[in-house]
Amino acid sequence: MGGALTVCASRGILGATLLDKGDGYPAADGANAGASPATASVTPPSAGTVLQGVEFDLTVAELAVNFTGARRVATAINGLVPGPTLRWREGDLVTVRVANRLAVPTSIHWHGVIVPADMDGVPGVSFPGIAPGETFTYRFRVNQSGTYWYHSHSRFQEQTGLYGAIVIDPRVADRHRADREHTIFLSDWTDIDPEHVYRTLKLQSGYFNFGKRTASDFLADARRQGLGETLADRRMWGTMRMDPTDLADVSAYAYTYLMNGISPAGNWTGLFQRNERVRLRFINGSSMSFFDVRIPGLKLTVVAADGQDIDPVTVDELRVGGGEVFDVIVEPDADRAYSIFAQSVDRSGYAAGTLAPRLGMQADVPAMDPRPLLTMADMGMARDGMAAMDHGAMAGMDHGGMAGMAPLPAPPALQGPLVDNIAMQPQSRLDDPGVGLRGNGRRVLTYADLHTLGGPYDQRPPDREIVLHLTGHMQRFIWSFDGQKFSEAEPLRFRYGERIALTLINDSMMLHPIHLHGMWGEVYSADGTFLVRKHTITVQPGQKLTYRVTADALGTWAYHCHLLYHMEAGMFREVVVERDASEPTSPHSQHGGHHS
Amino acid sequence: MKSAATSARNAIALAVATLAAVFAYAPGAIAAEPAPATGPNTTLPPAPAPAPEHVPPDPPKSPLGPMSAREMSRMMEMDDTRLFGTVIFDQLEWRDGGVGSDAAWDAEGWYGGDYNKLWIKTEGEYSDGARRQTGHTGQSGQIGQTDHASSSLAASVDLLWDRIISRWWNVQAGLRQDFGDGPARTWGALGLEGLAPYGFDTQATLYLGEKGRSALRIKAEYDLYLTQRLIVQPKIEANAYGRADSQRNVGAGLSNAGLGVRLRYEFRREFAPYVGLDWSRAFGSTATLIRDQGRDADDLQVVAGLRAWL
Numbered sequence: 001m002g003g004a005l006t007v008c009a010s011r012g013i014l015g016a017t018l019l020d021k022g023d024g025y026p027a028a029d030g031a032n033a034g035a036s037p038a039t040a041s042v043t044p045p046s047a048g049t050v051l052q053g054v055e056f057d058l059t060v061a062e063l064a065v066n067f068t069g070a071r072r073v074a075t076a077i078n079g080l081v082p083g084p085t086l087r088w089r090e091g092d093l094v095t096v097r098v099a100n101r102l103a104v105p106t107s108i109h110w111h112g113v114i115v116p117a118d119m120d121g122v123p124g125v126s127f128p129g130i131a132p133g134e135t136f137t138y139r140f141r142v143n144q145s146g147t148y149w150y151h152s153h154s155r156f157q158e159q160t161g162l163y164g165a166i167v168i169d170p171r172v173a174d175r176h177r178a179d180r181e182h183t184i185f186l187s188d189w190t191d192i193d194p195e196h197v198y199r200t201l202k203l204q205s206g207y208f209n210f211g212k213r214t215a216s217d218f219l220a221d222a223r224r225q226g227l228g229e230t231l232a233d234r235r236m237w238g239t240m241r242m243d244p245t246d247l248a249d250v251s252a253y254a255y256t257y258l259m260n261g262i263s264p265a266g267n268w269t270g271l272f273q274r275n276e277r278v279r280l281r282f283i284n285g286s287s288m289s290f291f292d293v294r295i296p297g298l299k300l301t302v303v304a305a306d307g308q309d310i311d312p313v314t315v316d317e318l319r320v321g322g323g324e325v326f327d328v329i330v331e332p333d334a335d336r337a338y339s340i341f342a343q344s345v346d347r348s349g350y351a352a353g354t355l356a357p358r359l360g361m362q363a364d365v366p367a368m369d370p371r372p373l374l375t376m377a378d379m380g381m382a383r384d385g386m387a388a389m390d391h392g393a394m395a396g397m398d399h400g401g402m403a404g405m406a407p408l409p410a411p412p413a414l415q416g417p418l419v420d421n422i423a424m425q426p427q428s429r430l431d432d433p434g435v436g437l438r439g440n441g442r443r444v445l446t447y448a449d450l451h452t453l454g455g456p457y458d459q460r461p462p463d464r465e466i467v468l469h470l471t472g473h474m475q476r477f478i479w480s481f482d483g484q485k486f487s488e489a490e491p492l493r494f495r496y497g498e499r500i501a502l503t504l505i506n507d508s509m510m511l512h513p514i515h516l517h518g519m520w521g522e523v524y525s526a527d528g529t530f531l532v533r534k535h536t537i538t539v540q541p542g543q544k545l546t547y548r549v550t551a552d553a554l555g556t557w558a559y560h561c562h563l564l565y566h567m568e569a570g571m572f573r574e575v576v577v578e579r580d581a582s583e584p585t586s587p588h589s590q591h592g593g594h595h596s
Numbered sequence: 597m598k599s600a601a602t603s604a605r606n607a608i609a610l611a612v613a614t615l616a617a618v619f620a621y622a623p624g625a626i627a628a629e630p631a632p633a634t635g636p637n638t639t640l641p642p643a644p645a646p647a648p649e650h651v652p653p654d655p656p657k658s659p660l661g662p663m664s665a666r667e668m669s670r671m672m673e674m675d676d677t678r679l680f681g682t683v684i685f686d687q688l689e690w691r692d693g694g695v696g697s698d699a700a701w702d703a704e705g706w707y708g709g710d711y712n713k714l715w716i717k718t719e720g721e722y723s724d725g726a727r728r729q730t731g732h733t734g735q736s737g738q739i740g741q742t743d744h745a746s747s748s749l750a751a752s753v754d755l756l757w758d759r760i761i762s763r764w765w766n767v768q769a770g771l772r773q774d775f776g777d778g779p780a781r782t783w784g785a786l787g788l789e790g791l792a793p794y795g796f797d798t799q800a801t802l803y804l805g806e807k808g809r810s811a812l813r814i815k816a817e818y819d820l821y822l823t824q825r826l827i828v829q830p831k832i833e834a835n836a837y838g839r840a841d842s843q844r845n846v847g848a849g850l851s852n853a854g855l856g857v858r859l860r861y862e863f864r865r866e867f868a869p870y871v872g873l874d875w876s877r878a879f880g881s882t883a884t885l886i887r888d889q890g891r892d893a894d895d896l897q898v899v900a901g902l903r904a905w906l
Contacts, residue, residue, distance in 0.1 A: 105673065114650075114651070114652070114653050115653055116653045116654045116655065116656050116657065117653065117655070117656035117659065118656035118657060118658050118659055118660075119653075119656075122672070123671050123672050123673065124660070124663075124668045124669070124670075124671035124672030124673075124674070125660070125668075125672065126656070126660070127658075127660065128660065128671055129671060129673075140653075141651075143649075143650075143651035144649065144650070144651075145649075154673050155673040155674075199680055202680050203680065203682050203905075204865060207865050210824040210825075211824070212821050212824060213821065214821040214822060214823055214824070215820060215821065215822050216822070216823075238793055238794035238795065239793045239794070241764060241791050241793060241794075241795055417760045417761060417762050417763055418710065418760075419763065420763055420764075454649070457649070457650040473763070475764075475791060476710060476760075478676075478710050485676045485677075485710075486674070486676050487665065487669070487675070487676050487677050518653060520650070550652075552652035553652055553653045554653075554655040554656065555653075555655060555656040555659060556659065556660070567674070568674055568676065569676055570676035572674065572676075
């Protein structure tokens with residue numbers, strides 16, 4: 001392990017940034033042992049495997065792993081979970097050959113990387129997938145820089161380990177200089193077959209929730225806030241048939257949260273030297289988890305969101321939604337260990353690791369915060385202490401300054417049986433850190449803090465607005481846009497070149513990280529001010545959020561909630577970008593609208 | 597360090613950016629164009645993109661050909677219309693009223709998708725005959741299995757098509773068959789199943805049988821969490837009949853109602869042993885029929901059993 005430092009030091013002389021060298025990468029039982037050959041350079045085995053160059057050979061195969069004490073089979077890339085970090089360079093034409101050694105089809109999607117539609121890696125949308133025994137060659141020019149990631153878009157392989165980081169070095173020097181960097185890849189592992197997890201959610205959606213309200217909670221609430229208030233609260237939730245503890249569909253009951261493929265017990269450790277500027281690339285590569293990340297003792301200066309440089313903002317804590325990426329710079333000035341702590345939104349568990357000047361050190365892992373409850377605001381209703389947000393709500397009503405656009409009628413399926421709630425007063429709330437993070441005494445990042453440098457890449461006002469409701473039925477475990485599951489919906493059609501305002505209204509009680517393939521989403525505040533360019537946009541319960549998209553990417557694309565089982569349950573749309581409606585480029589024009 | 601290498605890098609970056617601006621589609625340019633119907637090979641005006649770091653992707657060289665929704669779903673390995681099935685033994689228990697014991701069950705299973713399901717429900721009670729003073733054995737019931745006791749069985753099975761009709765309710769239609777002592781009865785069934793306010797699992801089913809017979813069965817249950825695994829489940833059931841069926845010990849009107857309270861421990865959500873109390877009472881002419889047989893119309897039993905599902 002000592003060799004890693006030397007490697008780093010020598011690279012430090014050569015360049016501004018250091019390669020990821022997450023010591024302790026291989027799991028204790030050898031889960032991650034055995035990097036397979038690649039054409040590109042490989043860091044020493046003790047470090048997180050990084051492949052760099054322009055040609056890559058990835059092999060997808062099963063791998064025996066043991067994250068929890070039980071032996072299971074993962075889907076791995078080059079024998080690694082997470083797969084190797086791919087280090088690209090802006091402007092390069094990269095070739096990635098993906099060989100499928102599984103018995104089932106596979107695929108790799110480059111999450112956040114803008115590539116031609118047929119290179120995007122979504123089976124059935126961009127390409128046919130990679131059949132068993134086949135090798136598919138991805139080839140595209142990398143026209144962006146920053147931190148991204150990749151994952152399988154086939155079935156539930158993302159849940160079983162088929163993911164990894166992508167770091168794209170800019171052609172010009174990084175805006176935000178760092179002496180050293182680590183990729184912090186967060187994921188959720190389960191020993192349960194994901195097919196069974198999904199079936200279980202369909203049969204009993206609260207199965208994994210072990211934080212339900214109990215009779216003693218009732219008594220405690222009655223003592224604290226009075227019987228009348230408590231009864232009113234229970235009546236409110238009861239009449240809606242909602243559960244304020246429904247924060248995460250899958251909890252630590254099933255999940256072991258991993259940091260760079262290491263469970264908290266394994267204590268992934270990243271090294272630093274005192275007073276270095278250390279860049280941490282946080283990637284949420286989980287299937288179903290939101291992580292609230294902090295490093296007690298260190299301020300986190302967020303310098304990039306979803307790979308895009310932002311005006312640095314210093315916080316104590318940030319929430320990273322599934323698929324989201326944040327680059328953070330920390331400057332540890334003490335010769336001590338720091339705990340990197342990423343608790344899941346339902347506080348049922350956490351991923352944790354250590355930043356330390358030397359291996360073998362460990363800081364106290366903080367206790368998890370109390371489990372939060374959803375509020376009226378999360379139900380899309382103004383009540384109880386929401387006065388402060390009324391202003392934002394009002395501003396949100398006029399579609400972010402897009403004057404002259406008549407409010408669109410609500411889609412009829414919203415009233416249908418697949419939707420258990422409609423947000424009556426959705427609010428912009430971009431400055432709301434979200435459930436469980438409000439008023440916790442720490443400075444928590446919000447979307448209102450994010451300001452992408454350089455402004456929007458397309459300054460035109462939107463040509464039209466598309467409003468989509470994020471809908472679902474918790475109890476039936478059905479998820480959808482506008483009350484229509486994927487199988488029932490026509491593709492969304494964008495005219496090539498148009499600028500679209502996409503307004504998402506989250507009618508459900510869950511956070512949804514919404515990911516559009518192929519095109520950036522530029523988030524605007526309710527008053528029409530540009531905030532941030534993202535590929536995955538978390539919409540909070542009861543929130544109404546507008547972002548703008550330029551339809552400059554011809555082809556068919558996936559648009560979906562990045563919670564894996566929400567996507568599977570219907571929260572997915574196909575987006576078709578075509579030159580002219582009379583000249584459809586969609587191969588699936590006959591798709592949709594066939595349920596009885 | 598910022599030497600020749602950096603300059604070269606910058607030069608390359610500039611070249612790339614310029615090339616991109618020339619050859620790639622520039623979003624700002626289209627906006628300025630009154631007619632954006634440019635073909636794939638049309639030279640686009642080389643207007644500088646506002647943020648040159650964004651380069652739109654090339655059009656796909658090999659887009660997927662046309663395919664049916666079914667083919668697409670198969671290729672995506674994503675299917676939100678998938679069918680699932682389950683079997684739930686809500687009650688599988690022994691009941692002891694002090695003078696004898698019964699075995700009883702209340703179970704349901706379904707198979708289907710989000711809109712349509714096939715349901716099967718069954719409930720019943722079996723007495724081994726040791727307890728002569730209660731139970732459902734009628735005068736024409738099975739006789740003389742032993743000198744002093746005869747076993748009795750009362751059971752029903754519903755086979756229903758279940759259709760989602762609203763946020764919280766499904767309509768169910770099908771057949772019910774009564775088994776056990778007395779003549780078998782067959783019913784047509786039409787009912788509602790769903791989640792009532794406050795989270796009561798509720799079923800209300802209207803049955804129509806031969807010879808103008810009719811019946812109504814209502815069930816509701818609720819899970820009250822004492823801890824995350826220790827759960828109290830109150831459950832009520834009531835049966836009413838449109839006309840008497842003395843061969844099955846049924847009088848007209850509200851015939852019987854039951855209130856059960858079961859305390860279960862979920863070792864797993866799917867596996868929860870329980871203990872509880874089950875009180876049942878016959879009403880009206882049904883009670884009279886039962887009393888006429890010298891039995892008690894009021895019955896409080898201690899129960900122990902298993903709630904399990906697959």
